[in-house]
Amino acid sequence: MSNEDRAAIFTYGGGPVTVSPRTLAGFGQPVPFEYDPSYLKRFKDVERKVAEIFETDQDVVIMQGEAVLGLEAAVKGLCREGMTALNLVSGIFGKLFGDWMRALGVEVIEIEAEWNDSIDPADVKRKLDEHPEIELVVVVQSETPSGTVNPVDEIGPIAHEAGALTIVDAVSSFGGSPVRTAEWNLDITVAGPQKCVGGSPGLSFVSVSDRAWEAMSSNPGAPRSSFLSLLDWKERWIDAGRKRFPHVTSVVDINGTDAALDEFLEDGLEESIARHDLAARACRAGVEAMGLELWAAREEIASHAVTAVTVPEGISNQAVISHIRSAYDVMLSDGELGEMIDRVIRIGHSGPVSRSLNPIVALTALGQGLSDFGVPVEIGAGVEAAMQVLRQPVEEDGAAAFA
Numbered sequence: 001m002s003n004e005d006r007a008a009i010f011t012y013g014g015g016p017v018t019v020s021p022r023t024l025a026g027f028g029q030p031v032p033f034e035y036d037p038s039y040l041k042r043f044k045d046v047e048r049k050v051a052e053i054f055e056t057d058q059d060v061v062i063m064q065g066e067a068v069l070g071l072e073a074a075v076k077g078l079c080r081e082g083m084t085a086l087n088l089v090s091g092i093f094g095k096l097f098g099d100w101m102r103a104l105g106v107e108v109i110e111i112e113a114e115w116n117d118s119i120d121p122a123d124v125k126r127k128l129d130e131h132p133e134i135e136l137v138v139v140v141q142s143e144t145p146s147g148t149v150n151p152v153d154e155i156g157p158i159a160h161e162a163g164a165l166t167i168v169d170a171v172s173s174f175g176g177s178p179v180r181t182a183e184w185n186l187d188i189t190v191a192g193p194q195k196c197v198g199g200s201p202g203l204s205f206v207s208v209s210d211r212a213w214e215a216m217s218s219n220p221g222a223p224r225s226s227f228l229s230l231l232d233w234k235e236r237w238i239d240a241g242r243k244r245f246p247h248v249t250s251v252v253d254i255n256g257t258d259a260a261l262d263e264f265l266e267d268g269l270e271e272s273i274a275r276h277d278l279a280a281r282a283c284r285a286g287v288e289a290m291g292l293e294l295w296a297a298r299e300e301i302a303s304h305a306v307t308a309v310t311v312p313e314g315i316s317n318q319a320v321i322s323h324i325r326s327a328y329d330v331m332l333s334d335g336e337l338g339e340m341i342d343r344v345i346r347i348g349h350s351g352p353v354s355r356s357l358n359p360i361v362a363l364t365a366l367g368q369g370l371s372d373f374g375v376p377v378e379i380g381a382g383v384e385a386a387m388q389v390l391r392q393p394v395e396e397d398g399a400a401a402f403a
Protein backbone atom coordinates (compact mmCIF):
# COMPACT_ATOMS: atom_id res chain seq x y z
CA MET A 1 0.00 0.00 0.00
CA SER A 2 2.90 2.37 0.66
CA ASN A 3 3.27 5.07 -1.95
CA GLU A 4 6.34 6.67 -0.39
CA ASP A 5 8.79 5.21 -2.87
CA ARG A 6 7.67 7.45 -5.73
CA ALA A 7 6.38 10.97 -6.29
CA ALA A 8 2.69 11.64 -5.65
CA ILE A 9 0.36 11.18 -8.63
CA PHE A 10 -0.66 14.85 -8.29
CA THR A 11 1.72 17.52 -6.99
CA TYR A 12 0.20 20.85 -5.98
CA GLY A 13 2.84 22.36 -3.75
CA GLY A 14 4.38 25.81 -3.47
CA GLY A 15 7.20 24.64 -5.75
CA PRO A 16 9.27 22.98 -7.06
CA VAL A 17 6.48 22.15 -9.48
CA THR A 18 5.67 19.14 -11.62
CA VAL A 19 7.42 19.40 -14.99
CA SER A 20 5.85 18.61 -18.37
CA PRO A 21 6.81 15.64 -20.57
CA ARG A 22 8.52 18.06 -22.96
CA THR A 23 10.62 19.54 -20.15
CA LEU A 24 11.49 16.06 -18.90
CA ALA A 25 12.64 15.17 -22.40
CA GLY A 26 14.74 18.35 -22.33
CA PHE A 27 16.47 17.13 -19.18
CA GLY A 28 17.09 13.79 -20.89
CA GLN A 29 19.12 15.19 -23.77
CA PRO A 30 22.82 14.42 -24.33
CA VAL A 31 25.30 16.30 -22.15
CA PRO A 32 27.69 18.16 -24.46
CA PHE A 33 31.08 19.64 -23.62
CA GLU A 34 30.23 23.13 -22.39
CA TYR A 35 32.20 24.81 -25.18
CA ASP A 36 30.42 22.85 -27.85
CA PRO A 37 28.98 25.62 -30.03
CA SER A 38 25.51 24.14 -29.68
CA TYR A 39 25.72 24.46 -25.90
CA LEU A 40 27.05 28.03 -25.97
CA LYS A 41 24.18 28.91 -28.26
CA ARG A 42 21.67 27.22 -25.96
CA PHE A 43 23.04 29.05 -22.92
CA LYS A 44 22.66 32.42 -24.68
CA ASP A 45 19.16 31.41 -25.82
CA VAL A 46 18.21 30.74 -22.20
CA GLU A 47 19.48 34.21 -21.22
CA ARG A 48 17.43 35.79 -24.01
CA LYS A 49 14.26 33.89 -23.10
CA VAL A 50 14.62 34.80 -19.43
CA ALA A 51 15.10 38.47 -20.41
CA GLU A 52 11.89 38.25 -22.43
CA ILE A 53 9.94 37.10 -19.37
CA PHE A 54 11.64 39.74 -17.18
CA GLU A 55 10.59 42.25 -19.88
CA THR A 56 14.02 43.81 -19.96
CA ASP A 57 16.95 44.31 -22.30
CA GLN A 58 19.42 44.76 -19.48
CA ASP A 59 21.91 42.02 -18.61
CA VAL A 60 20.58 38.69 -17.41
CA VAL A 61 22.87 36.33 -15.49
CA ILE A 62 22.00 32.65 -15.21
CA MET A 63 23.65 31.61 -11.94
CA GLN A 64 24.26 27.92 -11.41
CA GLY A 65 22.32 27.14 -8.27
CA GLU A 66 18.76 27.24 -6.93
CA ALA A 67 17.22 30.75 -6.71
CA VAL A 68 18.49 31.38 -3.18
CA LEU A 69 21.96 31.66 -4.78
CA GLY A 70 20.80 34.59 -6.92
CA LEU A 71 19.10 36.27 -3.96
CA GLU A 72 22.19 35.96 -1.78
CA ALA A 73 24.46 37.10 -4.63
CA ALA A 74 22.30 40.20 -5.16
CA VAL A 75 22.37 41.12 -1.47
CA LYS A 76 26.12 40.48 -1.08
CA GLY A 77 26.82 42.36 -4.31
CA LEU A 78 25.00 45.54 -3.35
CA CYS A 79 25.31 45.67 0.44
CA ARG A 80 28.14 47.44 2.29
CA GLU A 81 28.73 47.74 6.01
CA GLY A 82 27.18 50.95 7.33
CA MET A 83 24.90 51.65 4.36
CA THR A 84 21.16 52.06 4.92
CA ALA A 85 18.58 49.80 3.27
CA LEU A 86 14.81 49.68 3.43
CA ASN A 87 13.45 46.15 3.74
CA LEU A 88 9.77 45.56 3.00
CA VAL A 89 8.47 42.60 4.96
CA SER A 90 5.12 40.95 4.35
CA GLY A 91 6.21 37.39 5.03
CA ILE A 92 8.98 34.96 5.69
CA PHE A 93 11.14 35.60 2.60
CA GLY A 94 11.08 39.34 3.29
CA LYS A 95 12.18 38.65 6.84
CA LEU A 96 15.11 36.55 5.60
CA PHE A 97 16.40 39.48 3.54
CA GLY A 98 16.55 41.59 6.71
CA ASP A 99 18.58 38.91 8.50
CA TRP A 100 21.03 38.65 5.59
CA MET A 101 21.53 42.41 5.40
CA ARG A 102 21.99 42.90 9.16
CA ALA A 103 24.62 40.15 9.13
CA LEU A 104 26.51 42.26 6.56
CA GLY A 105 26.46 45.31 8.84
CA VAL A 106 23.73 47.14 6.93
CA GLU A 107 21.50 49.60 8.81
CA VAL A 108 18.15 48.00 8.02
CA ILE A 109 14.97 50.06 8.23
CA GLU A 110 11.92 47.83 7.95
CA ILE A 111 8.30 48.30 7.03
CA GLU A 112 6.37 45.25 8.11
CA ALA A 113 2.85 44.48 6.94
CA GLU A 114 0.63 41.87 8.55
CA TRP A 115 1.64 38.53 7.05
CA ASN A 116 -1.71 38.07 5.33
CA ASP A 117 -1.47 41.57 3.83
CA SER A 118 0.83 43.54 1.55
CA ILE A 119 3.09 46.60 1.65
CA ASP A 120 1.42 49.98 1.10
CA PRO A 121 3.44 51.99 -1.48
CA ALA A 122 2.51 55.23 0.36
CA ASP A 123 4.43 53.94 3.41
CA VAL A 124 7.44 53.27 1.19
CA LYS A 125 7.30 56.81 -0.19
CA ARG A 126 7.06 58.25 3.33
CA LYS A 127 10.00 56.22 4.64
CA LEU A 128 12.15 57.24 1.68
CA ASP A 129 11.26 60.91 2.24
CA GLU A 130 12.11 60.61 5.94
CA HIS A 131 15.39 58.78 5.28
CA PRO A 132 17.19 60.18 2.24
CA GLU A 133 20.21 58.04 3.27
CA ILE A 134 18.40 54.88 2.06
CA GLU A 135 20.39 53.46 -0.86
CA LEU A 136 18.59 50.18 -1.40
CA VAL A 137 14.98 48.95 -1.26
CA VAL A 138 14.38 45.20 -1.00
CA VAL A 139 11.01 43.60 -1.67
CA VAL A 140 9.50 40.18 -2.34
CA GLN A 141 6.97 40.40 -5.17
CA SER A 142 5.19 37.15 -4.38
CA GLU A 143 5.46 35.86 -0.80
CA THR A 144 4.94 32.24 -1.71
CA PRO A 145 4.50 30.85 1.84
CA SER A 146 1.60 33.29 2.42
CA GLY A 147 0.26 33.31 -1.14
CA THR A 148 0.29 37.11 -1.26
CA VAL A 149 1.82 39.72 -3.57
CA ASN A 150 3.32 43.18 -3.11
CA PRO A 151 2.72 46.08 -5.56
CA VAL A 152 6.19 46.13 -7.11
CA ASP A 153 4.71 48.04 -10.07
CA GLU A 154 4.34 51.01 -7.69
CA ILE A 155 7.25 50.37 -5.32
CA GLY A 156 9.87 50.12 -8.11
CA PRO A 157 9.21 53.60 -9.56
CA ILE A 158 8.97 55.15 -6.06
CA ALA A 159 12.38 53.75 -5.08
CA HIS A 160 13.90 54.81 -8.40
CA GLU A 161 12.55 58.33 -8.02
CA ALA A 162 14.20 58.52 -4.60
CA GLY A 163 17.53 57.43 -6.09
CA ALA A 164 17.58 54.05 -4.35
CA LEU A 165 18.44 50.75 -6.01
CA THR A 166 16.00 47.84 -5.79
CA ILE A 167 16.34 44.11 -5.27
CA VAL A 168 13.15 42.22 -6.10
CA ASP A 169 12.56 38.56 -5.26
CA ALA A 170 10.38 37.54 -8.19
CA VAL A 171 10.95 33.81 -7.82
CA SER A 172 7.29 32.79 -7.69
CA SER A 173 5.87 35.73 -9.68
CA PHE A 174 8.16 35.17 -12.69
CA GLY A 175 5.93 33.82 -15.46
CA GLY A 176 2.78 33.89 -13.31
CA SER A 177 2.37 37.65 -12.89
CA PRO A 178 3.88 40.53 -14.86
CA VAL A 179 7.48 41.33 -13.86
CA ARG A 180 8.12 44.49 -15.87
CA THR A 181 11.75 45.01 -14.94
CA ALA A 182 12.41 47.87 -17.37
CA GLU A 183 9.10 49.69 -17.05
CA TRP A 184 9.14 49.55 -13.24
CA ASN A 185 12.83 50.52 -13.01
CA LEU A 186 13.84 47.41 -11.08
CA ASP A 187 17.61 47.12 -10.63
CA ILE A 188 18.06 43.48 -9.65
CA THR A 189 15.26 40.97 -10.13
CA VAL A 190 15.78 37.35 -9.15
CA ALA A 191 13.77 34.33 -10.30
CA GLY A 192 14.18 30.65 -10.95
CA PRO A 193 12.83 27.95 -13.26
CA GLN A 194 11.05 25.87 -10.62
CA LYS A 195 7.82 27.81 -10.21
CA CYS A 196 5.56 29.34 -12.89
CA VAL A 197 7.70 28.60 -15.96
CA GLY A 198 7.55 24.91 -15.11
CA GLY A 199 11.24 24.00 -14.79
CA SER A 200 13.14 22.26 -12.04
CA PRO A 201 15.18 23.89 -9.23
CA GLY A 202 18.87 24.35 -9.97
CA LEU A 203 19.36 27.76 -11.56
CA SER A 204 18.98 31.42 -10.60
CA PHE A 205 17.83 34.04 -13.10
CA VAL A 206 19.18 37.48 -12.22
CA SER A 207 18.59 40.67 -14.20
CA VAL A 208 20.99 43.51 -13.39
CA SER A 209 20.66 47.19 -14.37
CA ASP A 210 23.64 49.35 -15.35
CA ARG A 211 23.25 51.30 -12.11
CA ALA A 212 23.37 48.09 -10.11
CA TRP A 213 26.54 46.98 -11.95
CA GLU A 214 28.16 50.32 -11.14
CA ALA A 215 27.23 50.05 -7.46
CA MET A 216 28.55 46.48 -7.33
CA SER A 217 31.80 47.33 -9.10
CA SER A 218 32.54 50.05 -6.58
CA ASN A 219 31.61 47.86 -3.61
CA PRO A 220 34.86 46.48 -2.15
CA GLY A 221 32.85 43.81 -0.30
CA ALA A 222 31.05 42.47 -3.40
CA PRO A 223 32.02 38.81 -3.97
CA ARG A 224 34.74 38.21 -6.58
CA SER A 225 36.27 34.94 -7.69
CA SER A 226 33.38 33.27 -5.93
CA PHE A 227 30.37 31.12 -6.74
CA LEU A 228 28.34 34.03 -5.29
CA SER A 229 29.87 36.59 -7.62
CA LEU A 230 27.68 38.37 -10.15
CA LEU A 231 30.73 40.48 -11.09
CA ASP A 232 32.59 37.35 -12.23
CA TRP A 233 29.74 36.70 -14.68
CA LYS A 234 29.84 40.30 -15.85
CA GLU A 235 33.58 40.46 -16.39
CA ARG A 236 34.42 36.93 -17.52
CA TRP A 237 31.30 36.06 -19.50
CA ILE A 238 29.23 39.09 -20.58
CA ASP A 239 31.96 41.69 -21.14
CA ALA A 240 34.35 39.11 -22.61
CA GLY A 241 31.93 38.32 -25.45
CA ARG A 242 30.17 35.27 -23.91
CA LYS A 243 32.87 32.77 -24.85
CA ARG A 244 34.02 31.37 -21.48
CA PHE A 245 32.05 30.74 -18.30
CA PRO A 246 33.45 31.76 -14.90
CA HIS A 247 33.08 28.10 -13.85
CA VAL A 248 31.53 24.91 -15.21
CA THR A 249 27.77 25.26 -15.70
CA SER A 250 24.92 22.88 -14.92
CA VAL A 251 24.45 21.48 -18.41
CA VAL A 252 21.48 19.25 -17.61
CA ASP A 253 19.63 22.12 -15.91
CA ILE A 254 20.27 24.41 -18.87
CA ASN A 255 18.96 21.75 -21.28
CA GLY A 256 15.79 21.16 -19.28
CA THR A 257 15.20 24.83 -18.56
CA ASP A 258 15.53 25.69 -22.24
CA ALA A 259 12.76 23.20 -23.04
CA ALA A 260 10.55 24.58 -20.25
CA LEU A 261 11.07 28.15 -21.45
CA ASP A 262 10.24 27.17 -25.04
CA GLU A 263 7.00 25.55 -23.98
CA PHE A 264 6.14 28.54 -21.81
CA LEU A 265 6.94 31.16 -24.45
CA GLU A 266 5.18 29.29 -27.26
CA ASP A 267 1.99 29.71 -25.23
CA GLY A 268 2.92 33.38 -24.87
CA LEU A 269 3.84 35.43 -21.81
CA GLU A 270 0.47 37.19 -21.54
CA GLU A 271 -1.44 33.96 -22.10
CA SER A 272 0.61 32.09 -19.52
CA ILE A 273 0.06 34.81 -16.94
CA ALA A 274 -3.67 34.78 -17.71
CA ARG A 275 -3.72 30.98 -17.25
CA HIS A 276 -2.10 31.25 -13.80
CA ASP A 277 -4.56 33.99 -12.86
CA LEU A 278 -7.48 31.80 -13.96
CA ALA A 279 -6.28 28.77 -11.97
CA ALA A 280 -5.77 31.01 -8.92
CA ARG A 281 -9.26 32.51 -9.22
CA ALA A 282 -10.78 29.05 -9.56
CA CYS A 283 -8.96 27.90 -6.42
CA ARG A 284 -10.03 30.90 -4.41
CA ALA A 285 -13.65 30.55 -5.50
CA GLY A 286 -13.56 26.85 -4.60
CA VAL A 287 -11.96 27.39 -1.20
CA GLU A 288 -14.54 30.00 -0.21
CA ALA A 289 -17.51 28.02 -1.53
CA MET A 290 -16.35 24.99 0.47
CA GLY A 291 -16.65 27.15 3.57
CA LEU A 292 -12.90 27.49 4.15
CA GLU A 293 -10.96 30.71 4.69
CA LEU A 294 -8.33 32.21 2.42
CA TRP A 295 -5.17 33.36 4.20
CA ALA A 296 -4.80 36.50 2.04
CA ALA A 297 -6.67 39.43 3.58
CA ARG A 298 -7.95 40.62 0.20
CA GLU A 299 -8.57 39.10 -3.22
CA GLU A 300 -6.41 41.76 -4.98
CA ILE A 301 -3.28 40.69 -3.14
CA ALA A 302 -3.67 36.94 -3.70
CA SER A 303 -0.84 35.26 -5.60
CA HIS A 304 -1.29 33.73 -9.06
CA ALA A 305 1.19 30.99 -8.14
CA VAL A 306 -0.24 29.47 -5.01
CA THR A 307 -3.39 29.73 -2.86
CA ALA A 308 -2.91 29.70 0.90
CA VAL A 309 -5.81 28.45 3.00
CA THR A 310 -6.07 29.19 6.72
CA VAL A 311 -5.91 26.00 8.78
CA PRO A 312 -9.26 25.48 10.57
CA GLU A 313 -9.19 25.76 14.40
CA GLY A 314 -7.96 22.72 16.24
CA ILE A 315 -6.59 21.00 13.13
CA SER A 316 -2.94 20.15 12.41
CA ASN A 317 -2.06 21.11 8.84
CA GLN A 318 0.83 18.63 8.89
CA ALA A 319 -1.51 15.75 9.79
CA VAL A 320 -3.98 16.75 7.07
CA ILE A 321 -1.29 17.13 4.38
CA SER A 322 0.26 13.82 5.28
CA HIS A 323 -3.15 12.08 5.27
CA ILE A 324 -4.02 13.56 1.85
CA ARG A 325 -0.68 12.37 0.50
CA SER A 326 -0.98 8.82 1.77
CA ALA A 327 -4.73 8.33 1.27
CA TYR A 328 -5.29 10.16 -2.02
CA ASP A 329 -1.79 10.40 -3.53
CA VAL A 330 -1.99 14.19 -3.75
CA MET A 331 0.80 16.40 -2.43
CA LEU A 332 -0.17 19.80 -0.99
CA SER A 333 2.10 22.24 0.91
CA ASP A 334 2.30 23.67 4.37
CA GLY A 335 3.57 27.24 4.97
CA GLU A 336 7.14 26.19 4.11
CA LEU A 337 9.22 28.14 6.67
CA GLY A 338 9.40 29.78 10.09
CA GLU A 339 6.26 31.34 11.49
CA MET A 340 4.19 30.42 8.43
CA ILE A 341 4.87 26.70 8.52
CA ASP A 342 1.83 25.58 10.55
CA ARG A 343 -0.57 28.37 9.68
CA VAL A 344 -1.70 27.41 6.19
CA ILE A 345 -2.30 24.63 3.71
CA ARG A 346 -1.30 25.70 0.22
CA ILE A 347 -2.52 24.65 -3.19
CA GLY A 348 0.11 25.32 -5.81
CA HIS A 349 -1.09 26.08 -9.33
CA SER A 350 2.20 27.05 -10.97
CA GLY A 351 3.69 25.69 -14.17
CA PRO A 352 2.02 22.68 -15.83
CA VAL A 353 -0.60 22.34 -13.07
CA SER A 354 -1.98 25.76 -13.93
CA ARG A 355 -3.54 23.94 -16.89
CA SER A 356 -6.76 21.96 -17.26
CA LEU A 357 -8.81 20.85 -14.25
CA ASN A 358 -5.91 20.59 -11.84
CA PRO A 359 -7.50 23.10 -9.45
CA ILE A 360 -10.52 20.78 -9.17
CA VAL A 361 -8.36 17.81 -8.16
CA ALA A 362 -6.48 19.94 -5.64
CA LEU A 363 -9.66 21.41 -4.14
CA THR A 364 -11.30 18.00 -3.91
CA ALA A 365 -8.26 16.55 -2.16
CA LEU A 366 -8.13 19.43 0.30
CA GLY A 367 -11.88 19.31 0.96
CA GLN A 368 -12.02 15.54 1.43
CA GLY A 369 -8.85 15.54 3.53
CA LEU A 370 -10.26 18.13 5.92
CA SER A 371 -13.63 16.39 5.96
CA ASP A 372 -11.87 13.16 7.01
CA PHE A 373 -10.67 15.11 10.06
CA GLY A 374 -14.25 16.16 10.87
CA VAL A 375 -14.13 19.67 9.43
CA PRO A 376 -17.49 20.57 7.84
CA VAL A 377 -16.62 21.14 4.16
CA GLU A 378 -18.91 21.51 1.17
CA ILE A 379 -16.80 19.78 -1.44
CA GLY A 380 -19.47 19.82 -4.14
CA ALA A 381 -20.11 23.54 -3.71
CA GLY A 382 -16.37 24.16 -4.00
CA VAL A 383 -16.07 22.15 -7.19
CA GLU A 384 -19.10 23.89 -8.66
CA ALA A 385 -17.76 27.36 -7.84
CA ALA A 386 -14.32 26.56 -9.26
CA MET A 387 -15.88 25.17 -12.44
CA GLN A 388 -17.85 28.38 -12.87
CA VAL A 389 -14.47 30.11 -13.17
CA LEU A 390 -12.87 27.46 -15.39
CA ARG A 391 -15.82 26.69 -17.68
CA GLN A 392 -15.40 27.42 -21.37
CA PRO A 393 -18.05 27.91 -24.05
CA VAL A 394 -18.47 25.22 -26.71
CA GLU A 395 -16.61 26.31 -29.81
CA GLU A 396 -18.87 26.72 -32.80
CA ASP A 397 -17.54 23.67 -34.62
CA GLY A 398 -16.70 21.85 -31.36
CA ALA A 399 -19.60 19.39 -31.52
CA ALA A 400 -18.96 18.72 -35.19
CA ALA A 401 -15.34 17.79 -34.48
CA PHE A 402 -16.46 14.55 -32.83
CA ALA A 403 -19.34 13.81 -35.23
Ligand SMILES: *Cc1c(COP(=O)(O)O)cnc(C)c1O
Pocket residue numbers: 015016066067068093140142143144145169170171172195201
Ligand atom coordinates in the same frame (compact mmCIF):
# COMPACT_ATOMS: atom_id res chain seq x y z
C1 LIG B 1 10.72 29.47 -4.15
C2 LIG B 1 11.14 30.78 -3.66
C3 LIG B 1 12.48 31.09 -3.43
C4 LIG B 1 13.54 30.08 -3.63
O1 LIG B 1 13.72 29.42 -2.46
P1 LIG B 1 13.39 27.90 -2.21
O2 LIG B 1 14.65 27.40 -1.60
O3 LIG B 1 13.06 27.27 -3.51
O4 LIG B 1 12.24 27.90 -1.25
C5 LIG B 1 12.81 32.36 -3.01
N1 LIG B 1 11.86 33.31 -2.84
C6 LIG B 1 10.57 33.06 -3.05
C7 LIG B 1 9.58 34.14 -2.85
C8 LIG B 1 10.17 31.80 -3.47
O5 LIG B 1 8.88 31.54 -3.70
